[in-house]
Amino acid sequence: MDILNVLSTRRFREADDLLTFISIYDDDRRTRAFLKLIRSHERQIRGSVCVEGGAGLGIFAAEMARLGARKVYAVEQNPLLARLARLRFQKLPKELSKRIELIEAPLQRFRPPGPIHVLVHELYGQLLYDEDLWTLDHLAFQPDIVLPDGGELRAGIVSSGAYCDRVITAEVVKTLDGVLVSGLFEERLTELRIPILRWNFGAGLQPVDHSFAQRRGDMLCLGLVVRHNKRDICEAGRCPNWAYAWTPRLGNAVSLSFRHSRAGVECSFGWKNL
Numbered sequence: 603m604d605i606l607n608v609l610s611t612r613r614f615r616e617a618d619d620l621l622t623f624i625s626i627y628d629d630d631r632r633t634r635a636f637l638k639l640i641r642s643h644e645r646q647i648r649g650s651v652c653v654e655g656g657a658g659l660g661i662f663a664a665e666m667a668r669l670g671a672r673k674v675y676a677v678e679q680n681p682l683l684a685r686l687a688r689l690r691f692q693k694l695p696k697e698l699s700k701r702i703e704l705i706e707a708p709l710q711r712f713r714p715p716g717p718i719h720v721l722v723h724e725l726y727g728q729l730l731y732d733e734d735l736w737t738l739d740h741l742a743f744q745p746d747i748v749l750p751d752g753g754e755l756r757a758g759i760v761s762s763g764a765y766c767d768r769v770i771t772a773e774v775v776k777t778l779d780g781v782l783v784s785g786l787f788e789e790r791l792t793e794l795r796i797p798i799l800r801w802n803f804g805a806g807l808q809p810v811d812h813s814f815a816q817r818r819g820d821m822l823c824l825g826l827v828v829r830h831n832k833r834d835i836c837e838a839g840r841c842p843n844w845a846y847a848w849t850p851r852l853g854n855a856v857s858l859s860f861r862h863s864r865a866g867v868e869c870s871f872g873w874k875n876l
């Protein structure tokens with residue numbers, strides 16, 4: 603979905619974010635994987651104070667209320683999504699809605715009045731850190747449990763010849779040196795083998811030593827894996843919300859760095875030979 607007319611910067615950003623985030627709800631696998639993770643913590647959620655950070659439509663906030671949370675803060679910074687979440691909560695049975703409070707603010711500015719036991723979030727970008735995991739490294743409160751608590755960016759080296767078609771030809775691929783392209787090819791789900799970046803709540807973002815020297819192929823692909831307690835929860839490709847990023851291979855190792863700015867998180871990408 604693209605916005606086609608001229609709007610004020612603010613109106614454009616709010617509506618553009620809404621249209622971007624609303625499409626995650628097409629990804630049933632993602633939602634089911636997260637609901638399964640949340641339900642497996644029912645014991646910790648029952649009677650506790652919870653937050654859904656970046657609540658979107660508030661599905662996970664409502665689930666935590668349903669599982670018996672004493673109080674749930676649904677924190678959402680986009681006013682259009684916050685309005686939709688509020689409408690959803692109003693339609694829930696009173697017994698649930700009275701325990702959910704919508705906070706329309708950036709999560710990093712949220713200062714709860716007391717301890718937070720469980721924080722649920724889904725702020726993962728296609729390159730792991732390029733959406734809003736940054737926020738979880740800058741919270742003003744310290745949750746006891748964060749769901750999920752980690753993630754990886756994994757790499758695969760493949761031969762472009764096995765993926766090219768009559769539109770994305772070898773010549774097209776050659777023009778993309780240094781360019782990371784999301785969704786250039788369809789994932790086969792066997793590609794991702796080498797972790798290159800890790801994020802864990804509390805430890806932040808950490809590069810993983812790697813070398814592609816022993817791998818044959820002229821194309822790199824990168825894909826996100828959402829993890830909790832060292833186990834995979836869901837991954838790019840299988841959950842269509844996240845596609846792989848592709849780029850021609852120019853070396854045996856890569857570096858990725860991220861910069862948080864007002865406009866969002868920017869990724870710098872480069873090749874090196876080890």
Ligand SMILES: C[S@@+](CC[C@H](N)C(=O)[O-])C[C@H]1O[C@@H](n2cnc3c(N)ncnc32)[C@H](O)[C@@H]1O
Pocket residue numbers: 619623626654655656657658659660661662677678679680683707708709710723724725726734737
């Ligand atoms: C990928 S959606 C996830 C929505 C919902 N938690 C879910 O998983 O179904 C991310 C949501 O977080 C919101 N968001 C992103 N960064 C945020 C921040 N720093 N503070 C509050 N909300 C944020 C976005 O507006 C968006 O609604």
